Amino acid sequence: MEDLSHLKHTPLHALHLSLGARMVPFAGYDMPVQYPEGVLKEHLHTRAAAGLFDVSHMGQIVIRPKSGRVEDAALALERLVPVDVLGLAEDRQRYGLFTNAEGGILDDLMIANRGDHLFLVVNAACKDADFAHLKRGVGDTCEVTLLDDRALLALQGPRAEAVLGELWADVASMRFMDVTEADLHDVSCIISRSGYTGEDGFEISVPAASAVDVAQRLLEHPDVMPIGLGARDSLRLEAGLCLYGNDIDTGTTPVEASLEWAIQKSRRSGGTRAGGFPGADRILAEFADGVSRRRVGLKPEGRAPVRGGAKLFIDAEGKQAAGTVTSGGFGPSVDGPIAMGYVDAEHAENGTRLFAEVRGKYLPLTVSALPFVKQTYKR
Amino acid sequence: MLKFTEEHEWLKIDGDIATIGITEHAASQLGDLVFVELPEAGAAFSKGASAATVESVKAASDVYCPLDGEVVEVNQAIVDDPSLVNSDPQGAAWFFKLKLSDPSSANALLDEAAYKELIG
Numbered sequence: 001m002e003d004l005s006h007l008k009h010t011p012l013h014a015l016h017l018s019l020g021a022r023m024v025p026f027a028g029y030d031m032p033v034q035y036p037e038g039v040l041k042e043h044l045h046t047r048a049a050a051g052l053f054d055v056s057h058m059g060q061i062v063i064r065p066k067s068g069r070v071e072d073a074a075l076a077l078e079r080l081v082p083v084d085v086l087g088l089a090e091d092r093q094r095y096g097l098f099t100n101a102e103g104g105i106l107d108d109l110m111i112a113n114r115g116d117h118l119f120l121v122v123n124a125a126c127k128d129a130d131f132a133h134l135k136r137g138v139g140d141t142c143e144v145t146l147l148d149d150r151a152l153l154a155l156q157g158p159r160a161e162a163v164l165g166e167l168w169a170d171v172a173s174m175r176f177m178d179v180t181e182a183d184l185h186d187v188s189c190i191i192s193r194s195g196y197t198g199e200d201g202f203e204i205s206v207p208a209a210s211a212v213d214v215a216q217r218l219l220e221h222p223d224v225m226p227i228g229l230g231a232r233d234s235l236r237l238e239a240g241l242c243l244y245g246n247d248i249d250t251g252t253t254p255v256e257a258s259l260e261w262a263i264q265k266s267r268r269s270g271g272t273r274a275g276g277f278p279g280a281d282r283i284l285a286e287f288a289d290g291v292s293r294r295r296v297g298l299k300p301e302g303r304a305p306v307r308g309g310a311k312l313f314i315d316a317e318g319k320q321a322a323g324t325v326t327s328g329g330f331g332p333s334v335d336g337p338i339a340m341g342y343v344d345a346e347h348a349e350n351g352t353r354l355f356a357e358v359r360g361k362y363l364p365l366t367v368s369a370l371p372f373v374k375q376t377y378k379r
Numbered sequence: 380m381l382k383f384t385e386e387h388e389w390l391k392i393d394g395d396i397a398t399i400g401i402t403e404h405a406a407s408q409l410g411d412l413v414f415v416e417l418p419e420a421g422a423a424f425s426k427g428a429s430a431a432t433v434e435s436v437k438a439a440s441d442v443y444c445p446l447d448g449e450v451v452e453v454n455q456a457i458v459d460d461p462s463l464v465n466s467d468p469q470g471a472a473w474f475f476k477l478k479l480s481d482p483s484s485a486n487a488l489l490d491e492a493a494y495k496e497l498i499g
Contacts, residue, residue, distance in 0.1 A: 039436040040411035230410075230437045303414050305434050330413040330436045337414075359416075359432065 010056035011151045011211040019219075019226055027124035029057040032228040039230035043332040046197055046235055047373075050157035051227035052218050055196075059127025060147040060205055061120040063138060073118050076138035077111070082254065082277045084264035088113045093177045093192050095262050097254055098133060103279030103286070104250035105257065106133065108242065112179040112192060119179070119190065121152070121203070123244045151211035156201030156235075158376065159223040164191075164202060167217060171202065176377040184214055196232065198239025198375045237338060238331045240297060240370025246308055247295060247326045247340060253279070255286035256342065258295045258370075263287075293323060294348040297370040298339040298356075304363055305330045305337040306356040312343060313355045316362045322347045322354050331372055338372050339365065382485055383494035384445045389469055395482045396451065398473045401433070401442060404498045406468040410435045412461040417453040417475060424448065424477075426484075431474050433464065446484050448477035 007030040016023065021032035032054065034042065045051055065073040074085040083096040090113050098106035107126040112119040122130045131146045138144060155164065164171045169182040171191065179192040187210040195201040206214050218224050233243065242248045248257045266272045269284050277283075300306050310325040311318075328339030339356075347354060350369050355362040380392045387405035390397040406412075414434040424430050424444035431442035453475045457463050464472040479485065489497065 033437075034410065038410045040413070043436065234436050304416065305414055305439065307439060330434065332413075332436060 008057075010054055011208040012054045012056060012215055015212050015215060016054065016226075021226070021228060024229070026229060027057055029124065031057060032226070034228040034230045035226050037225065039228070039234065040332050042225060042227045042231035043234050045225045046157045046227055046231060047199060047333050048157070049223040049225070050155055050159040050163050050201075050221075051197075051231070052215060052224050053154040053156065053227050053232055054151070054215070055154050055203070056151040056211065057124035058152055059120075059122040059124065059130060060150050060152060061122060061127075061131060061134065062145045062147060063118040063120065063134065064143045064145070065117070066141055066143060068116065070113060070116055070118065073138070073142050074113070076141050077118060078267070078273060079276060080133065080137045080278065081109075081111070082263045082267050082280070082283060083111065084266045084273075085111060085113075085118070086273070087264065087266060090115045091179050093179045093194060097259065097262055098130065099254070099277055099279040099283065100250055101278050102250070103253040103282035105244070105248045105252055105254065106130070106250060108244050108248060110192070110194065114179065114190075125245060149208050151206045151208050153204045153206060153211070153215060153218070154195050154201060155204065155218060155224070156195045156197040156199045156227075158200060160199070160201040161378070163218065163221050163223055167221065174378075176200075176379050185217060187214055189214070193378065196239075196241055197235040198241070198371055198373055199235075200376050200378050234329055234332060237327050237329060237340070238333055238371060238373045239375065240340065240372065242295075243327055252295070252342070253283055253286060253291070255283060256291045256293055256295065260287065291345060293342045293344055295326070295340060295342055296348050296350075297368040297372065298325065298328070298341055298354070298365045299368040299372070300337040300339065300356065300363055300365040302363060303336065304358060306339045306358055306363060306365060310339075310341075310356045310358055312341060313357065313362060314347060316355050316364070318355070318357055318362055325356060334372050340370065343367065380485065381491055382488035383491065384443075384488055385497060386443050386445070387498075388442065388445050390445055390485065390488065391473075392479075392482070392485050395479050397446065397448070397477045397479055397485065399445060399475055399477055400473040401464065401468055402494070402498075403468050406465050409433060409440060410437070410465075412464045415457045415461045415464065415474075417455075417458060418450045420450050420453055422450045424450070433461070442474060444477070445488065446477065447480040449480075450475050451478050452476040
């Protein structure tokens with residue numbers, strides 16, 4: 001047997017085992033990939049009712065300005081991300097990217113303005129590097145703390161609002177990307193209306209000591225089912241969302257990754273705070289001049305899934321390369337295979353027919369708009 | 380004669396024809412299948428060669444040819460409805476029938492008791 005004793009546990013580890021989860025190593029943690037219902041049913045349940053995800057392996061980071069003025073923390077963080085942080089209103093959250101000097105992506109993250117500090121959620125595999133990067137980048141004016149005493153739960157799906165409302169918190173007034181502090185059964189939680197499934201839903205930061213209690217109370221609701229990493233991946237792929245390490249990394253830029261929407265006008269050329277982030281020269285030049293490849297959605301024509309790593313060609317004989325699939329699988333709600341990947345810019349137009357090499361065959365697929373499912377965010 | 384492999388295939392052998400599928404244990408480990416690719420009738424395989432592919436939402440897995448032989452028939456029903464492999468893996472969801480090059484080679488495979496011991 002492989003020695004898994006080095007793996008870290010989230011505060012919900014024992015609960016996962018008691019629910020019959022199949023555990024796998026992920027980003028240094030022993031995590032549930034699926035529960036007894038299986039990936040397919042977990043995926044469909046999340047889109048039909050509500051799914052509960054343990055995402056406690058992700059990093060939760062507080063950036064507190066030494067001056068006491070959150071604007072100072074926002075301006076400091078803007079040195080590391082091509083994002084309008086200063087313009088982020090109190091109790092609002094937005095998606096962001098850490099870039100490197102070459103314009104590549106170090107990680108993607110969520111940034112919330114909590115009034116007197118910023119609250120960040122970063123990827124598990126990157127959290128130690130992100131923490132060090134933040135301390136170097138903003139440590140002169142801010143106190144940076146990686147919270148290791150909090151769990152993170154995600155409740156996703158069309159019944160999420162009603163479930164939270166019935167159990168404790170009036171979250172109906174929250175809009176997509178709002179953040180608030182609320183008591184869930186006398187436990188002080190930070191709740192954001194966001195997620196990684198394309199569904200309406202919430203991410204809930206809970207003190208570690210209360211995580212099992214909060215999770216169990218949510219799972220007692222008949223609409224809520226526990227969801228593993230397997231369905232988390234198929235849900236985000238249908239929603240067209242990037243997985244760091246697969247679809248974006250230090251070798252891809254925000255413009256190549258079709259993430260221009262994450263860079264607000266104020267940080268682009270001509271904006272009030274244009275540039276001033278790592279890799280700005282390259283990234284702003286790519287806004288002006290375009291890029292040689294783009295991340296696109298890909299819809300295989302048949303039933304065979306096309307997985308990450310498959311090579312793409314413009315012809316059915318595999319003669320002229322067109323790019324590479326970075327994520328691919330089967331979309332249970334789409335009821336068919338779906339994928340995304342990078343293709344040469346001249347073949348990136350929606351409707352372009354390409355061919356993916358799978359087990360020696362060349363399977364036709366079409367460049368398609370993302371997401372593959374309708375987003376149901378409460379804007 | 381019913382035989383098993385360490386790769387979690389079963390073989391029902393009648394003369395020189397083996398009907399081959401994957402075990403209940405394998406089907407349960409793979410989870411809900413969404414795609415099955417079978418070989419062409421007439422294809423010849425050596426023992427251990429990849430003869431079919433099954434895919435769940437998460438991953439693709441090979442099904443290996445358990446003995447040398449030639450495919451004489453495939454089960455289109457599991458291509459049309461891959462979930463049959465989850466619901467009836469050791470019955471209606473057989474994969475293909477193999478004309479064995481050497482029927483006596485099956486003697487070296489696991490019997491049911493040995494397979495059950497293998498999967499614990």
